[in-house]
Amino acid sequence: MTDTPLAISLRGLTKTFGKVVANDHIDLDVRTGEILALLGENGSGKTTLMNMLSGTYQPDEGSIWIRGRRVNIRSPREAIDLGIGMIHQHFKLVDVFTARENILLGQKGRSAAPDEIVGRLQLSIDLNKKVYNMSVSEKQTVEIIKVISRGADILILDEPTAVLTPQEIDALFDLLRLMKQEGKAIVIITHKLEEVMAISDRVAVLHRGRNVGSVQTADADRFLLTEMMVGRQVGLSIQRAPMQAGNTILDIHQLKVLGPEGQPELQKVSFTLRAGEILGVAGVAGSGQRALCESIAGLQEIAGGSILLDGKRIDGLSPREIIKRGISMAFIPEDRLGMGLVGSMDIPDNLLLKTYRDQPGVLLRRKAAREEAQEMIDRLDIATPGLSTPVRKLSGGNVQKVLLGREINLSPRVLITAYPVRGLDIGASMTIYDMLNEQKQKGVGVLFIGEDLDVLLSLCDRIVVLSGGKVTAIVDSKFATKALLGMKMTGLATDKEDAYA
């Protein structure tokens, strides 16, 4: 393996954004015909490093060698000419174009034969479909065809599995193995250990902008990698705070919610949430989790049943009234910023969004919000260049901390949180779990809509299982097993869930 030529060689690469050092003198080698996993926590500099290879960022220091030749990559065009193709986490596709148009973009009439690539790699995609009609995995396929059609033999994939279903991940990995056999060098950026073990030949670990070492995947184990990644040994098991069983705060009774086309999204959903407990909600994606959150928060009209807070009905009240009565929701959508935060505003202003109505007079008092924001930054260890930095410039984990931190600052009685650790690494996830446990011990009723069954089982006191908009089980997590939950969530999806859980 060691005598295969180096496709990429990076020496002392450094990049800073303002005061934040994103990459600190990184050395990295990638061989041809290998899949290298670039592992690291959120904000450890993985994407920044690869963006310097794709010509999106310019390094401040250091050198890049491609196939033994020193290069300066000043633009994406030059990266393409060097055979480097990057598939960004946020796809760079023109929505109103077809797949074919997106692929032919920028090619100056050179024949790229997208059909031939589709045939060779046995991809299932309609090249004449408009991108805005495509699913996430179809869009990713277009991105892959794009880079291959440009003759890329160095492929960089940034968190390619973040938005895929388990089946789609399998298909993607098969495709990557096929391309590896064709002699391409592949870098896959990820923070999921299971994927590293499943697909890579070698793994390099970044921590706080530094390369802390690389190992052959065959010689690596999860604990070793985790230690390298977070820089300290973290327990993989989550602590469940002891429960002080309180009274019922929230009582959902025979809830029925209809979707935009009149199809039932929730039917006969009944459960209770007690003060001082974390109630988990398990279910495959699209089982009615969103409708549940939104109907409790007053964002979606209900078609039947009732929602009681302290024995009083709150369904039909305005969202603002519901917030006033102590229900807070932190919903993390796939794109994180889509719901709840204004990307171009800084942390203090985002805090004010929820509280400005409580201030007297017509002028905003920013001072208190700034202090509150500073306190939150310190307490939650939010990495930001400063108070006035727009939140869209923060990394995903930090954005999520702001989102959840803001809800907690309102001292809610019921905290609804959906996918709060989506896209986060272990360290950041742990911080979020600690925040939830802290709320629980304060007597807050926490409704935790989760994805990972292991997390649900170890964090929550009880778990409600949703399937097709109906409650199929309510279990005590001390006595529940993944197999049981999986079965209740329905067959096939459960097996896959386990495989990647």
Add this chain to the structure above:
Amino acid sequence: MTFADQLIAFLYAAVLASVPLLYGTLGEILIEKSGNLNLGVEGMMYLGAITGFLASYLFGSPLIALAFSFLAGMAGAAIYAFITVTLKANQNVTGLTLTMFGTGVANFVGEVLKSTAPAGAVFMNEAVKAWLLPLNLGPLTQLPVVGKLLFNHSILTYLAIVTAVTLHLYLNHSSLGLNLRAVGENPAAADAMGVNVSRYKYIHILLGGGICGLGGAYISLVTALGNWQPDIVGGQGWIAMALVIFSSWSPLRAILGALVFGTLNVLHLYVPRDVVNIPGAFYSMLPFVVTALVLIFSSIRMKREHQQPAGCGVNYFREER
């Protein structure tokens, strides 16, 4: 005059009035396709109007006059492009400023020219005037009805149609047009595919400005017959902005849109007083009322492909996170 004659005269006048609108619309479509919203159409038309007028007066050559108009529109657009593409300043503010700048410069130069001219009036070179007069295409022009309506126009009218068709082919059927549309829709995607975003923006903002300049030349040389008046463009650049939306960014639909608005512009001259007797102000108001209606309806309907380029109005920074 018979009713039929009157109708033909009316439609003919509508075509005349629609030409400058079409130039302005086509220029702005090209600019917006590159992802930049340029509110300076009115200003670029003014620059084209005064420069073409001045050049025809000084050099007496129609081609030089048109070239100067085109270049003047481009010069205005170049200021805009430098400020928005290179310096990445706000596009709306820059465009508005360009309109004020062009209006001011043109009116100032026009007044100076008039007040210093021998008899207090500036007359255009006869050769230029003759060249821009309606063409006589012999037997074609002699045809009843269609001869007058289709084959008896100024060369600038035909050039406008040719420009529209060329732009349509360029945008939708060439690889450069594909790249340009990508720059306007999603500059990051275009950039990642190796398209030079800034170069595309510059080239097409400048070309669009030049086309707007020709619209100005038409106003001063054809509509006004070489007789400079203050406020000569008179808001036609703004109507062209609305026409861009009316035509949903399609150069071919822009022809139709310009005709509709040209018709509205001349309507008051051809509706007999004894049939409909309303104050002239209502007629002058019509284009703006229709514009408002167009804006309302266009915000309701429309497929994704027929909307404003998604990147329009937002400056592109590659290193934006």
